[in-house]
Amino acid sequence: MPILIQELNYTYQLNSPFERVALRDVNLEIPSGALVAFVGHTGSGKSTLVQHINGLLKPTAGKVQVDDIIIEPKRKQDLKALRKRVGLVFQYPEYQLFEETVLKDVMFGPMNFGHEPAEAERLAKDALRTVGLDEVFWSRSPFDLSGGQMRRVAIAGVLASQPDVLIVDEPTAGLDPQGRKQMLRLFAELHAQAGMTLLLITHDMDQVLEYTNRVVVMEDGQVAYDGEPMGLFRQETLLRQFHLDLPHVLAFAWQMADQLKLTRPALQTEAELIEWILHVRGETR
Ligand SMILES: Nc1ncnc2c1ncn2[C@@H]1O[C@H](COP(=O)(O)OP(=O)(O)O)[C@@H](O)[C@H]1O
Ligand SMILES: [Mg+2]
Incomplete structure (x- = not known):
């Protein structure tokens, strides 16, 4: 879309x-x-x-x-049609949980968008599995969960509407x-x-x-x-x-490259950083 x-x-x-x-x-x-x-x-x-x-x-x-x-x-x-297709997870979404149980909270979106209860429940369970929240928590109050778990529930609530x-x-x-x-x-x-x-x-x-x-x-x-x-x-x-930092991987690699008078490499991950260091070590031995 x-x-x-x-x-x-x-x-x-x-x-x-x-x-x-x-x-x-x-x-x-x-x-x-x-x-x-x-x-x-x-x-x-x-x-x-x-x-x-x-x-x-x-x-x-x-x-x-x-x-x-x-x-x-x-x-x-028709903003409802738009909101069904575009899911927005706010900053600190756990503050918006309100139902008695985790499952009910996640079902709220699909119910609101017109799904039958059985279908809403199926979508909610799928979403809870997607975010990796163990089944033992589904019937608990969202307010009994840890901060990280609450955030997962809130995200499942958005995913359940399949945006x-x-x-x-x-x-x-x-x-x-x-x-x-x-x-x-x-x-x-x-x-x-x-x-x-x-x-x-x-x-x-x-x-x-x-x-x-x-x-x-x-x-x-x-x-x-x-x-x-x-x-x-x-x-x-x-x-x-813009007051932005360099990513750690680049900050490290580029400082090293500058010291060794090498071209600053384009890297995306720690694994690539390690590979680059090993390569440099081989070259400079
Ligand atoms: N509800 C609001 N009423 C008045 N001004 C607001 C409101 N929300 C944000 N602003 C102002 O709008 C500007 C952009 O804010 P925002 O979009 O929240 O920025 P960011 O998400 O990048 O931190 C800021 O100057 C902020 O003070
Ligand atoms: Mg903001």
Whole structure:
């Protein structure tokens, strides 16, 4: 399901003393099945942007198109149909759990989108298996789970509606390193196996480097960079300007390359870093 964003502008509390411009002339084209990372410091407009893609916010000016659904300032649209196809997982989604049991909570989405209870239950169970939450927890209250488990339940709640586009807004914030890795692997699998379009908002440049081929940098409500992560990481002035870190793998490899007067390698993973070091060691012996 392709996404097209044209000249999108958004102002919070328009025509009030608290007016705040959050997006300025944003243009983006995201093909079906893409995996795109969104980065940029707090307040740059990332969350505001993605909330337009599932119709939570309506443009002040410009246009958002998801497949054949067009969202424009004055147009009336079936937002329920849009939200069924575009799942949005907020920051700290566990704060939105509310049902008595985990299973009921995850069934809420499919029920709301018109599935019969039996079918909603089947979809919910599938989603709970996908996020790797053990069956013993399904009949418990979501509030008796750990933080990481609650987050899994919340994500299952979005997956149960089988969206074509999944948007995750800082999904690993507050998780421990192990939880962060598992969560990212889950999203990468959903993207690779189910062909889901995945939009990932993150502050973690290691995730950007390892999982994506396209990164959009937001800065003051505008798209400041849109392209390959390696192209961004190679431009030190841009990184400094946007307050972005180098991924650990590149920081290490490039420092080593500079010391040995070698070309800075393009690497994506720790495994590739090790391979490169072994290669360099062989060359310089
Ligand atoms: N509900 C709101 N009311 C008024 N201003 C808001 C609201 N939400 C966000 N903003 C402002 O809009 C801008 C973009 O915010 P946001 O999209 O949340 O950025 P990010 O997700 O990149 O941190 C910021 O200046 C922020 O203060
Ligand atoms: Mg945000």
